[in-house]
């Protein structure tokens with residue numbers, strides 16, 4: 518009996534002792550996203566998503582009338598580097614305040630849409646149905662925020678580091694549903710027939726859209 522107890526105890530001690538090692542070895546919390554000033558990106562603040570490459574090809578992201586009529590609105594890149602586009606909120610699937618790399622996020626524009634026509638939908642990024650005529654998956658808006666799972670699969674985007682210092686690429690490769698069949702691609706740009714540069718999922722051999730995050734309002738500490 519004593520030896521049995523001793524065996525159990527030593528097993529427990531061994532198990533407990535190896536626990537911290539296991540935790541250290543397997544859990545790696547992704548790094549926080551950093552804005553252009555090097556500050557941690559927070560889900561309570563607003564940002565512009567702007568091309569990391571300045572000059573021609575530059576410009577921030579905004580909304581534009583959809584391909585088949587006005588609604589739903591598509592996510593586009595503005596043509597000029599001095600246009601930063603509409604403000605956005607980045608909301609991690611787990612509601613954490615610090616927004617991290619390689620973590621599923623809702624990307625949602627804030628504020629009222631300009632123009633008289635409004636779409637009766639959230640300005641929340643979403644991968645649209647496959648567009649057979651152009652052979653593309655466009656990034657459009659609409660759908661439900663939060664509720665990570667099968668029914669919101671197309672609403673999640675991650676930001677990943679690129680080779681350009683301080684720049685990220687946007688990726689749609691959701692982890693919010695382990696058992697789901699899913700798309701897994703970077704977000705790039707595609708000039709649609711109307712000449713507007715729309716955001717789409719790109720093939721592995723096509724360039725992703727390198728972006729930086731510019732805070733919408735400078736922090737009050739800079740007074």
Ligand SMILES: *[C@@H]1O[C@H](CO)[C@@H](O)[C@H](O)[C@H]1NC(C)=O
Nearest residue numbers: 609610611612613663664665
């Ligand atoms: C995140 O917030 C929403 C809305 O308040 C809530 O329904 C959900 O349970 C939260 N999720 C987590 C992982 O805390």
